[in-house]
Amino acid sequence: MRMEMEMGSLLHSLLPSSTSLIADRGLEMVSTCLIFSLVVASILYVVGCKSRSQSSSLKPHFTGNFIDDWYLGVQLNPHFLGINLKFFFLRVGMMGWILTNLSILAKSVQLGSLSLSMILFQLFCLIHVMDFLYHEDKLTGYWDIIAERLGFMLILGYLVWAAFIATISGWWLLYNKVELSVPAAIAICIIYLIGVVGYRGANNQKHQFKLNPKAPIWGKPPMVIGGKLLASGYWGLARHYNYLADYLLSLSFSLVCGFSSPIPYLYPVCLIVFFVSRERRDEARCAEKYKEIWADYCKVVPWRIVPYLY
DSSP states (O other), rough: HHHHHHHHHHHHHOOOOOGHHHHHHHHHHHHHHHHHHHHHHHHHHHHHHHHOOOOOSOOOOOOOOHHHHHHOSSSSSSTTTEEEHHHHHHHHHHHHHHHHHHHHHHHHHHTOOHHHHHHHHHHHHHHHHHHHHHTTTGGGGGGGHHOOSSSSSHHHHHIIIIGEEEEEHHHHHHHHHOOEEEEHHHHHHHHHHHHHHHHHHHHHHHHHHHHHHTTTBBOOOOOETTTTOOOOOOGGGGGHHHHHHHHHHHHHHHHTTTTTTGGHHHHHHHHHHHHHHHHHHHHHHHHHHHHHHHHHHHHSSSSSSSSTOO
């Protein structure tokens, strides 16, 4: 504790007050991003309705329900001035996540509330975002890139969810003291590492399989169903094991806050709803696309997200 206070005092003398701008005006910024998301989603809906393009990226897709079309979007990858808007908003959101966290860290130093919990939270988020950006070339295999149309849901997710909701533990730690023991910190780090290794491992295996379907996985030839669906490695444990791994590393963001308040757990609770909803849409899409091959795959890999549980 003494070391943390000395470190905080030193950093406080070095940091300008402007570094805590986002932390000082968080409510204003999240409100602005929310309004911006509403406006952009509405513009994209109107533009998408008028589109006559037949390309897979720009061809409009309608459900017949205005709310669903506005919320989920009507075009897969709309562009503006040659810029892919989906990738643009995704990058803005991930960079916004780090900038928000750094501002929270600066505010924590100014308030003298820097703690082991805050340090771990900052490191966990930084590693996750840097890993995400470093492996950006693999995004073309992600569900939201290849299947989700760009509407209010994704825009809100990129600009508000990532930059603000995912940082809720940091905001909470600014004004709440947590005495995190060393054994607890080690346990949380282990949970985080299991999540990081599983998340990156699962996505790397899928990417590798697309590049070379015969490449060994965990030292063995891959099991492939119908010549198309990978049922080895993490993808042999559950059909969406990457969601479980993502959830574990995200849960670590909240665990550093202890259990005195439910507020830091808003993020992982929302993630459960989000992952189950996305998993159901993905399952429906795959069942329609692969038909009997998907049915065979489900028999080989019966678990949706959590092995032996769900």
